[in-house]
Amino acid sequence: MQRIYARRLLIATLILIGVLALTFAVLQGGLP
């Protein structure tokens, strides 16, 4: 069952990476 938690952790990681990367890109380079 730990596999299910691992999958959730991976999804959370990818979402957070996406949010942080987009925030950084907007702050640095402005909106595209």
Add this chain to the structure above:
Amino acid sequence: MVKQQTKQRLWIAVYFVLIFAPLLILLLAPRPEGRTFWRDLSVALGFAGLSLMGLQFLPTARLPLLSEVFPLDTLYDFHHKLSIAAFGLSLAHPVILFLHNPHMLRLLNVFTTPWRTKSAVIGVALLILLIVTSVKRLSLKLSYETWRLLHDLCAAGVVGLILFHIFKVNYYTSVPLQRGLWIALGGLWAAMILYIRVIRPWQLLKRPYRVVEVISERSQTWSLVLEPVGHPGAPFRAGQVAWLSVGHSPFSIEAHPFSYASSADHPERIVFAIKELGDFTATLGEVKPGTPVYVDGPYGTFDLDHHPGGNYVFIAGGIGSAPIMGMLRTLADRHDERKIQFFYGNRTWDDVIFREELETLQARLNLEVIHVLQNAHEGWEGERGFITKDVLQRRLSDDYRNRVYFICGPLPMIVLVERALEQLAVPRKEMHEISRKRAFEETRRRIFSENYKMA
């Protein structure tokens, strides 16, 4: 003692720090002038990809601190999934740059491009090689040992080259905090490689084992009996796993994971039950007594002591019975009186490994063995087919919801069994599974996948 769950949470916190530190520093520390949205997005994704990639050395390093907290299956499964994610992020970095500015495509020419981009191009090429050979190892007919060597060399090369790339480009790494972080991360990754390749083998060299006998069991299976040489043997818990180097130096890449199948009360005489499946296992019958063996273990949380409970249900398919035998032999040595049900799936009656010993164990333990045969012979009165919900519902004891479950076998079997148990309202926290991906690879592909899909 810190609770298991607290330890898991602490490790997940460490994981988040390691993954997100580069992005948080990008966001929070003073930084150079921005460039364009797309360029900065690609940098952020590239940084995230590299931190994810570097982190891959941790789950597979078999650090006792980590492998005592998370199941081995989960660590390796997580490693596979994270690697694919890291691969995607690392590819997104150049793809966004090229789409945003097609002139940058000229940088792909490794003969003319400067070293700061040459390193990245070679790094990504190695990463593609690493991922393709890992995902398609069997189709490419790569032996486990060749793949392992390629995998380790590529992994070290990729992170080294891409670190070199970001330091040579030196835009956001010009920020001291960002620079310091990447140096620290690089140091951590190098320390992991040093631990895996030098320190741990060196420790193993000091506590060798030797083969006492190789016993032929049913269904092309061998019991490899080992004894420690010059030491009392490493203590282990019933159900745990070790990586064996049989007849090779611990520094070689020839190490394969197997479950302890003997009683945990006797570390001075350990047994591994190994079925002939792949390149290495097919040669086991030729191993002579006296052959040196290095036992890298024990590892894992698939064991009785990690999940103490009232009564037990063991569920295994084929050679998945190896750790279960370790548990049963341990419980028998301890004169344990708890109720145990063992659902054991095999193809035929003749394939049932340890059949005779299971009968004697039933006399020593409060044990009921339920054999489930795919191809039962005429006159067989037991269960037929697979270990399905129907079989479980019919044969599980009335207290089944309060029992602790240990499930070992090929992945399709585990998925099927866990789904069935969930439908029978067995709490998830009471299900512990281990799937021996590598060991079961060939068999799983050949036999189980299709059959279990039909079940």
